[in-house]
Amino acid sequence: MKDFWVSSGHHLLDRDEAGRLLVTDSFLKAYFARPELLPPATACPAELRLHHELLMHHPRRPVAKQEIAALEDPDARENWEFMIAFRDHVLAAPSLEAAYLALARGSAENIPPLFMNQLAQVVLRNALDGQHDACVVRAAELFYRPQRVTSHEGAVLLADAETIERHEQNRHASPLLGMLGGSAVTELEILDENNPESYFARSDAFDM
Structure with a gap:
């Protein structure tokens, strides 16, 4: 399990x-x-x-x-x-x-x-105990974690608002990152059918 x-x-x-x-x-x-x-x-x-x-x-x-x-x-x-x-x-x-x-x-x-x-x-x-679908578990985060929404390459992406805020703070601390980076959301790993185990391995990080 x-x-x-x-x-x-x-x-x-x-x-x-x-x-x-x-x-x-x-x-x-x-x-x-x-x-x-x-x-x-x-x-x-x-x-x-x-x-x-x-x-x-x-x-x-x-x-x-x-x-x-x-x-x-x-x-x-x-x-x-x-x-x-x-x-x-x-x-x-x-x-x-x-x-x-x-x-x-x-x-x-x-x-x-x-x-x-x-x-x-x-x-x-x-x-959700016993749930094996990482997308279902990730979607459930919307009930208790504020999200940021953006579009990227024709897709709508949701990312944890607190995680994005941390990424943006790191950019402010590093002008080079701020100059080179695009949207902070695009720096996160995107959950799809190819990487569900990655979500379960770090679900408490809220960074997918």
Whole structure:
């Protein structure tokens, strides 16, 4: 069986009898290990304690608003408010699929788009489990990864917007590349019937 989108964290989740995704402590800890929540060396004791307890010991424990309000860094307070709201939402739902559906139906006002996209990715990963057609899997990225569209030699090409942005930044850093290159999209390998294994080998790079 081909694996793909390992970064979605699907391997950290359990499944119920119907195959729906169930949250695990390991899945939650992966979120708490994200760089956005990693306290800097200058973080206040309250932030260090909160992060340590959730990451290392009890990722499901209730977090009172007063705990977050006690954090000295306003950016840290905002990040933790979003993270705890998201965590509480997925824990309250019977499955991740149900959590996503509730958000999609209008309860996502306090959930950053990044979390919505990550939730969409892992739900899609579960739905596509066992899929061997790289074009189908690549097309599914449109549901959670913004795309850039261009035409090249009579064909319409879609490329991951974040990947294209990185390529364009590299061009700005190198005037020679900027002078010689065409569209940044054309620098990426194009997925077709001849190279599906290339996609599966690097699906988390989002560069095809």
